[in-house]
Amino acid sequence: MDNFIHASEEIALFCRMNVNVKKNLPIRSSEMGMLIYLVKTEGEKTPNAVAKFFNVTKAMATNMTTSLLKQEYIVKEQSMIDKRSFSLIPTKKAVELVESAYTEYFKTMTLLQEKMGKEKFAEFIDLLERANEILVEEKKNHE
Structure with a gap:
């Protein structure tokens, strides 16, 4: 269960860090x-x-x-x-x-790709896509 708590905390932190980026947009x-x-x-x-x-x-x-x-x-x-x-x-x-605004809008993703490296970043995105597919499918099954 500790792994699930840790995973939840990491995912929540990632979402907050990405969503709370201030974007000066009209x-x-x-x-x-x-x-x-x-x-x-x-x-x-x-x-x-x-x-x-x-x-x-x-x-x-x-x-x-x-x-x-x-x-x-x-x-x-x-x-x-x-x-x-x-x-x-x-x-x-x-x-x-x-x-x-394009550069500013994707600053977080650019930083992640630079620091993780293109291969690890691509793997990270692939895993996120798969996770989203699972969650979307589950949501559709319960509608």
Whole structure:
């Protein structure tokens, strides 16, 4: 049982250290994550794709979309194929924010990769991905 207590304390400390990093952003951290996704990734950029990527509900993705639209960080572009669907397009304002904040936003991950080394960091991320898969699957099984 001592191993579980130690593990819980270490995970909690890691989460606090990463979450409590002060990020001087004009938008919420979750919205910044969405902008980074929209600016830095290829492929489908719809509210559904955002929800799937971040493993959140479509309602949460819609709330972020609405907020970013009001603040003029994104625009909606209607699909030519399916008139009910639309793409989320980052504006120049969004691209500038992402470029200016990107280094600061990922400072913790950069530090970890530098201090752990690329191989150990990759192993760490692989283990986190597997842990998240297990927890997400368990959550879905109990919904």
